[in-house]
Structures are given as C-alpha cells and as structure tokens.
Amino acid sequence: MIVGAPAAYAVQPDEIMSDPAKEARARDLSRELRCMVCQNQSIDDSEAPLARDLRLLVRERIAAGDSDAQVIDFLVARYGEFVLLKPRLEPHTLLLWLLPPLALAGGGLALWVHSRRRSGSGSKEDQSLLKLSAEEEARLKQLIAAEPVPDKSA
C-alpha cells in the first residue's frame, strides 16, 4: 500500500487490498465507521484525508491478522465511541436501542387494552347497543324504502 497521495476521494485505487476477501471485509467495516471530521459520512464514502487515513488503518489491521471485532475495538480505543455509526448497546444507549421495540409493544398493548375496554363496555349494554329500538326500526324501514338499492362495490 502506498501512503501519501493527495486524498480527495472515497476509496482510492491504491488503497485496495490484493486479497478480495480481505478487501470486502475492509469495505464492510468501513461502512460502519464514521469519518469524524465529516458530516455523517462513513469513511467508505468520505473524501476527507482523515477518512483515507482510517481506511488505510483498517486495512493495516486486517493485513496484520485482526478479526473484525479487534479492528473495531482498536479504533474505539483510539478514537472513542464517536467513530461507530452503530452505537454499542450500553447503559447510555439503552434508550436508543430499546425505544423502537418498546414503542411498538407499548402501542400494540395500548390498542389491545383500548379495544378490550371498548368492546367490554359494549358487552355490558349489549342488548341496547345491538338491538334497535322500535323507533329506530321504524326509521330504518322508512330509510330503506326511500333509498335506491345501494351499489355493492365490494
């Protein structure tokens, strides 16, 4: 690998590792890592010189035989958690990770309780709700007589 060419582009031809399997690993890892001086770009996408340095660093670690987890640990130890685009599940990110499932479960539960309560209250006054009063029956008959046959579109 040659270091030193002016970087103004995402992954440069000269960065690519000769082993395609390792290069693919490097690319996958790069997509999970943030270019810290950029605005929400992964180092795989970024043109910044820092991103290039990080890409080379990732490839160096892979070439040295690190596993993916070791590469990530190495970068986190060096640059802090800010470098990870997918934060780890830790006490301070608990809310972040748990909110989506909790929102879904909570929403589902609320709907279930709501529908139970409404149908429950309905069953108490079952008869009055389900059966029409004589007055309503009369009005219904009158309406049916007045209305042309409704078209059954479904």
Next chain:
Amino acid sequence: MIAEAGHYALVLALALALIQSTIPVLGARWRDPALMNVALSTALAQLLFVAASFAALVTLHVTSDFSVVNVFENSHSLKPMIYKITGVWGNHEGSMLLWVLILALFGGLVAAFGNNLPLSLRAHVLAVQAWIASAFYLFILITSNPFLRIANPPIEGRDLNPVLQDIGLAVHPPMLYLGYVGFSISFSFAVAALIEGRIDAAWARWVRPWTLVAWIFLTLGIAMGSYWAYYELGWGGWWFWDPVENASLMPWLAGTALLHSLVVMEKRNALKVWTILLSILAFSLSLLGTFLVRSGVLTSVHAFATDPTRGVFILLILCIFIGGSLSLYAWRASALKQGGLFAPISREGALVLNNLFLTTACATVFIGTLYPLALEVVTGDKISVGAPFFNLTFAPLFVPLMIAVPFGPLLAWKRGDLLAAAQRLTAAGVAALIAVAVLWAWTRGGSALAPLAIGLAVFVIAGALSDLAERTGLFRTPFATAMQRARGLRRSTWGTVFAHAGVGVALIGIVCETTWNSEYIGSMRPDDVAKIAGYALKLDGVTHRQGPNFREMAAQFTVSLDGKRLSTMTPSKRNFTTRGSTTTEAALLTRGASQLYISLGDTAADGAIAVRIYHKPMVLLIWFGPVLMALGGMLSLSDRRLRVGAPKAARVPRGLQAAE
C-alpha cells in the same frame, strides 16, 4: 429601491398576519360574520405581499445587485440564469422566504376555495395559519433578513455553492416545502377543531385533500432529493440517513399515517382523537425539520446556516407551537366524542395497524436523529447514529407492515374476514413464492435475504393488483364487464392500488441496488478498458473545457456490450474558481431500469485518473416507486367525492352507507 420595497412588503405581510391572527378569532367568539370574513381578505392580501417580497428578491438575484448581502454571498454575475433564480432559495434567508411564501399560498388557497367550510371553522383555520405565519415573518425580519444592504458594494459576488448549481435545486426545495408547509393546513384544521371542540366525518373530508396535496409533494420532493444526491455527490448513494433527510422522512411517515387514519375518520367517524394528534404531529415534525436544517444544530451536508441566534429563535417557535398545540390537545381532546366501534379484524383495524407501524418507524427515526444531540447535551458523551443503526431498526418495522398492506383493502369495514382476504390473496402469494424460488435458484450462494425481500415486494404489487381484479371481477366475469366496472371504480380505489404497488416497486429497486450493485475502482489511462457486469468501458481520452463559471475536465468513455458499441459516457470534474471548490458530475447510462454510473477522482502525476464505475441493477425503481405513490395520491385527489365538497355537517339524516 427594490430591496427596500421587498423588505417593506414583508413588514406589511406581518401586519396583515397579526390582524388575521386575532380579528377572526374574536369574530368567531362573537359570532360576527363580518369579522370572521376579515380572514379571507387578509389571507389573500398576505399572499400578494409575500409574493411581491419574493419577486423582489428574485429580481435582485437576476440583476446581480451585489449591494445586497444575500445576493453578494450567493450569486455571481457569470452564473447561468436558471441558477441565479434557483439560488434565491439556495441559501438560508431566501429559503425561509420561500417557506413563508408557500405558507401564504396555502392560506390563500384555503381562503379562495374554502367556500364550503363552516364560517367559524374557516376563520379559526386561517387564524391559526396566521399565527404560524407571524412567527416566521418575525423570524425572517429579526434574524434572517434577505434584503440587507452592504455599505460599499463589491463588484462581484461570491457565487453559489457549486453542489447546488444543479437543476435539482430548482425542483427539490420547492416540492419539499410544498409538502412540509402543506401539513400546516391539517395542523390548523386540527387546532381549529380543538378550539371549537367539534369534529366529525365532514372535518376529515375537508382535511383529506389538503393532506393529500402536501403528501404528494413531500413524496416527490424526497424522491427528487434522493435522486439528486445520487447523481451529484458522486458515490452513487441515494439515501444516507443523514439527519436532514431524516427530518423530511419523519413528517412523511407521520403524514402517511395521517392519510390512512383520515380515511377511517371520514368513512366511519372513528379514530378522531388519534387523527387530531397525528395532524399536530405531522406539522410539528415539519417544524422540527425546519429547526434541524435551519439552526445548524446538526452539522450535516445540507446545513448551510450556522448562527445560534437563529437556532434559539426557531427553537422558541417550535416550543410555542408544538407545546401549545399539544397542551390544547391534552385539554380539549377528551371533549371529542368517540366514533364507531369496529372489530380488530376489519378495514379500520388494518388501518390502525398501519398507523402503529408507521408511527413506530417515525419514532425510531426521531430517536436515532435526536439521541446523539440529547446525549451530548446531558452527559457530554459523543456518539454517532448512522446508516447501520437505521437499517437494523427501520427495516424490521417495514416487513410486517408490507405483509399487511395487501390485506387492508380486502377487509370489510367494521368486521372483516381474514381468511376470505387470505383466499383472495392466494394468487399474489403464489406469485411471491415463485419470485422467491426463481431468484433463489438464479442467485444460488448469494444472500438469502434478497430473494425473500423481493418476494415480499412482489406480494405487495400482486396484492394491489388482486384487489383491483377482485373489485372489477376480472377472470370471473366477461372481460368487457370487468372493463366497464374498472371504469366505474372510484378514483380513490385506483389511487390505493397505485400507491400500494409503488411501495412494492420501490422495495424491488432498493433490494436490487443494495444486493447486486457491482463496482469497479481503479486508475485508468486513455485506451484502458474496465469490465463491469458484462459491459466494457474504454477510456477514450480526457478533454478540458471552460464553462460559464467553472473549468471542467471531462473524460470520454465508450461503452460496449458483447463487443457491440452502445454509447459514450462523459463524466467530468468541475472546478469553480470563485469558491475554489470542485464538484464531480457523474455520467449515467440508463439501460431499462438499471444504470451504469461513472464518476471521476483525482488525476495522478503520470496522467492516470482514478475512476469509480458502478453497475446499479434496477436502481431507477427506487424512484419509480415514489412516483407511482404520488400518482396514486393524485388519482385519489381527483376523486369526485373530494371535489364536490363535503356534505353539510348539520343533521342530515344519514342514509344507508353502501358497503365499500
């Protein structure tokens, strides 16, 4: 003179908005039609004055009047005319002016076409619109005045950010704003309903067209922005989960949920309280989006405004409107009567499920976007939340939603039959299974997820078509009868079919692009050939040329397939001298729905150019999908029922409703 006139017109618009904020409300309280109708003339006059102000700024940009700071900072006399015009909203002040122009436009439309609204409802809606407008006029006049002058005018301007010098800027922001700001109407209707303490199915019928219009524009605006990023930024990505993109996605998700809950409210007079909340949320999220983008609180690709005073001002507006409307909601919502009952398995139930998933998806995007900010403020820890997080959390929410989509339209109102709906979807299910099997066999050894996802997309599309076949009786009745029935179908039914199919089409594009995208990165010299996905691309040579306000290095590639010459592609790099910055102009070659994509990198000392070539299969479907959805929206909008106006809310005896 023009600048001062524009400034003055804006001040007058503020004065009109203040009148419109108060008088009609008093009029409604005292039941005085004359006072209530003040809102009509002020809304139209406001539109006139904001339009005049906007026209003044356009004139200043077009005539390159560099004595105005805004023009000096964002324009250049050599800039092509189209970018002189679009540059008006390619900066903070101008884009805020466009924001209020669209707000005034919607207000004017309600005034002009709201004749069938009850007098007090219209007065309240326009008053709420005017509260929003006043806040934003004040914001512009106090912190972001586009008409400020420079004491000693320079001869030349600083030019517009080169990335923005693209036709995308002419389309994307206006569309997005039409969407964002369009939700202000549903917001105003919701707040007006809460003030009046009265809401019924007729309300939903008035709100729905406005929400649809906003949603159509937002859908197209987001899709357009995504395509713009795809071809302009030079690495072929089309969605980055950038906070600014998320800011537009959140109102879209809330707005989509709102459209569906409005259907329930209109048809069954149910879900009132929830619909009101969604109307408030959709616009609140639009305001939040405006805050995120305009305050510079997020440092991201789009945030070209960084000034804390502005941030604090918008935050104030945000708190007043969101806090105020939610408090009003908490106070008054219980007064709204609950509507019709329905069983969990029913059309209403399916639409509620849709709302549950869409709002959860919206909450996911919300927390992913704001959590890093909140965490940094509270604990000082800096974390990043990017694409990998959203892909992991967002996708699982959409899978069950998309499985449910075809069932919805096939279920009856009140009490549906899931088994019968499933039987009607047999053909769609079989089509999906065949798609999965074929793709599985074809891409053996590849990802197992992709065929399944495409199977799901096929299920959604085929499900939409089954619904259509079911309603027209296709294959069951003679073809001519089916055609006749198809003509007789309500436009909104067609709209549903198109919009749902669009979701499936977009999913196919997304899956194909992310799974089978192939890429070539290398240094090329003239006459070198790069091979990708069966295509051979030969670099013919590099030329330099001078554009109006940039210098360009263009490379010409000859593309051939199986030895047959197809076409040439000329990607280029532009160097804008005034700002000293470079843009990559990718070259695209469309083959069916797939595209070849070339973008150029740096030239090495020995003359070799770094080149990135992608083959993106089915990539165009990603944007065809939203276009189909928007088309569905337009069909639904053209439905007769929405044009003839809502029935009187008064006590008309409710006739038997035809089963739909």
